Amino acid sequence: MKSSPFDVIEAEFLGALTIGSDPTSLPVQSAEVAFAGRSNVGKSSLINSLVQRKGLVRTSNTPGCTRQINFFDVKARDDARLVMVDLPGYGFAKRSKTERSHWADLIENYLQKRPTLRVLVVLADARRGLEEEERELLAFVAARRISPLAVIVVATKFDKVPKSKAVSTLAQLRRDAGVHAIGFSIVDKSGWEELWVAVRKGLGFAATSAPAANSA
Ligand code: GTP
Ligand code: MG
Secondary structure: OOOOOOOEEEEEEEEEEOOOOOOOOOOOOOOEEEEEEEOOOOHHHHHHHHOOOOOOOOOOOOOOOOOOEEEEEEEEOOOOEEEEEEOOOEOOOOOOHHHHHHHHHHHHHHHHHOOOEEEEEEEEEOOOOOOHHHHHHHHHHHHHOOOOOEEEEEEEOHHHOOHHHHHHHHHHHHHHHOOOEEEOOOOOOOOHHHHHHHHHHHHOOOOOOOOOOOEO
């Protein structure tokens, strides 16, 4: 396989924040990109796909798999160094109300105040589009984030969208979210390079190519 600047040469678990832990306890390392979305939308799978490792992040068929904020140190072939942040999924009804509200506090605190957070990728299932929770999340960061944040919306499981609906699905998502939308699939790797380009640009690294396919 041809090598590209997006190739990841190192990826390792840095640490985690759980309910009750101090959000400032994790040392600031490099510019961060965080992945947010409802339970089971494909956040952990997408991170594994981006870093080209099958098992860096645990994934599961059972919603609610990721139960802490996990941080991963990532180094690309061109020496670009970044931190990927896997957020626990929201909208998981099986958790108690108290637990959900603790989670909301931790995640909101992180999204609002973490100084190194530069890019937020909001994931929505391509077949469902933007729903109430995603709109709330986008509105929250637009209103409350204390320093600049680039926001990208990703339509996950894009392999499940019929080819004839791919363009209109992304156009709709883009209209609803008001930001760049990318279709992504871990099955056929669609959107992989385009998402890397957008993430790297948001983090301030050189993005060496910008394919236009699969975007709106
Ligand atoms: P939580 O940790 O519960 O919040 O879930 P998550 O958002 O991290 O989802 P995860 O990556 O664990 O994936 C959930 C399920 O969706 C798994 O069974 C994945 O294999 C599947 N999945 C993820 N991405 C894709 C995709 O692009 N296409 C298809 N067909 N399935 C996918
Ligand atoms: Mg997960």
